[in-house]
Amino acid sequence: MKREGLAIRAISNMALIFLAVCCIVPFLSVISSSLTEESYLTRYGYNLLPKKFDFSAYKLLFTNGNTLRNAYMVTAFVTAAGTVGSIVVSAQFAYTLSRREFMLSKFLSLYLFITMLFSGGMVPWYILITRYLHLKDSLFALIIPCLVSSWNIFLLKSHFKAVPEEVIEAARIDGANEFYIFYGIVFPIAKGGIATVAIFIMLTFWNDWYNNMLFITSPEKYSLQYMLQSLLLKVETLQIAQSSLGADVGEIPKNSIRMATCVAAAGPMVFVFSFFQKYFVKGITVGSIK
């Protein structure tokens, strides 16, 4: 009996270790290549440990850059404003859905669910944002389209459902209004679940480059991820352009710079993630018991 347990544990541990290695190795190799001198990279390829330490990529990245600082500011602002805004909107939406006595809750749930299955399509969406909301080249174009996600709302709804109805009734008898019941009582109780959803939202905002590419034209509003994306795209387009146009397109960004930008873009999230981890695990298990 005991031995069997050991075998199972060994196998599952091995599997987990394998998965962990699969996740960590590429990231390590990115970090190491960002620290390797360029000529060593072309000659020996990517290694887990830098063959020759060299910080010039980072030096170039940070000194060359108002652009990088700007991009950090943009990403930080969009992520912060987006996460707060999205949590407020989604939590209020989810809370009303979770209350049984709310007449429209069934209808609104269905309405929300339909948007999960069908979307309006790219072009109408683009037209809505540029022509009706006039958000072209505005930072709000990076925030507003991602504010509401049906998936997050359903996740939050299940967290709010876990709050006993008696608590809400008791609060009402004590004379609390709906607003206070939500922000003073239900919100703190569901904190764990909200934190989980918050980190999902945060990652969405942090990693988004597509909206930036579509809507932003002035370079001082480039986000970190879009900067990285265009750096990588440059290499590809350069090759197409050279073969199809026979034209000079400029210099290829060096490998180490690309990797350094990658680290700069991913770094902060790694820290945030480890900080949120305790909520994260709790939030997921709370959701799964139901």
Add this chain to the structure above:
Amino acid sequence: MKKIVSILLAASCMLAAAALLPGCNRQEEYTLKWYFPGNPTKTDNKEVYAAASNMIKEKLGFGVEFIPFELGSYSEKMKMIISSGEDFDICWTSPNFNDYKLNVANEAFFPLDGLLETTPDLKNLLSDDIWDATRVQGEIYGVPTQQIMARSLAVITPKMFYDRYGDLLTKADNFEELGGYLAACTQEKPNYAHLNISWGDMLLSYHMEEIIGQKLPGAVYVTDDRNNIKVFNQYDTEWFENVMKTRAQWTQNGYTINALPSSQSVKNTEYDIPIVFNTYKPGLASETNYSYDIAIEQVGPAYLTTSGVTATLNAISATSKHPEEAIKLMEYINTDPEINNLLVYGIEDKHYVKVDENTIKTIDEEGFANFNWVLGNTFNLYVKEGVEADCWDKTKELNDNATPSCLLGFSADITPIALEATNCASVVQEYYSTLEAGIGDTDALIAEMREKFKTAGADKIIEELQRQVDEWVKNNR
């Protein structure tokens, strides 16, 4: 309450004023919008484009908003802008970026034949052959940028070899005849050269043209009679076997190193790729950066092909409210050196200094720089220091003397054969680099490759292309 009312009043007043303002002088005030691939992150963009807009305003009476996008995201951005029906005037287009033919098929562009009648200077800038190459269903939809349009094979080689054996290069007329030159170089440094071959241009040295590009099956002899054009699979020919055998022979003789070429970025170290094949154009030497002196020689004839002519075009949007003005604007930029230079090099003494009448030296490329092949006539531009002074004259001569391909004006629609094209591309990728490096058993590799082409559907590609070519010939007679 009173306060709220007064605020509302103030707000509505402001709104009314805002609505009135553009209303007053709607008749004369408007700006055209021009999207193109460039460098949106340059620090002085605003200043230069404002200066350009003012210059245009003085001449033509309206301003222009120049909006550069990164080339990498250009296609995607334009796709949304065009399909959302946004109101703009001019955009840059090409077969590979912001697909010219697809946009024409979607009726996104304004037909230009009528408009070009009003701008004879623009029309006369380019020969009828060139205008015809931009026609889709008989109509012109794009203004080609005057630049290198003729396509031919170029050899880039270290100057130290060229100085001694250059005459052997000059004698060579196609790819295989380069063997003599390689042999001579080898006497000095055996097993030294990497060959980096540009496939399409190599075909041109044998008077052949790829139809759907990028090494895919489907080629014609550019010299075919226009009424009897035959599409064939270039990989199925004896010619292909011969070339590849010659290539393998070079490796065996020790002309080239016996390994796969390494990544492109190595080209700056002295010990790699001393011999590169590329599209020939005057001034190429100054655009490449090698750590040693290089020489460039054109090998074989130059041809005018559809892809060469339509490589860079500017089109007027179907949503444009001012197409007549847009074509005038293009005429102005294509014929006036001052505005053209401003848009490519920036402001004199700030971004560049003049070395002499036609030569400049850039001093602040971080502040401003643009691709010279996007907005207008490159032949009117200053030449950068270090480039041959007669670079543009030579380019013009090359364009003028290039023989038009029998397929000039035709471009294939690959949608019905997209699957086969993808399959064949992966077959080519599998064998190509080995064959290109001249290593391995050439006969066996070619046999294997042909076998795989059969299952990949190469025959279907050839059939479909032949059908499209025949139809095109019929419609254009």
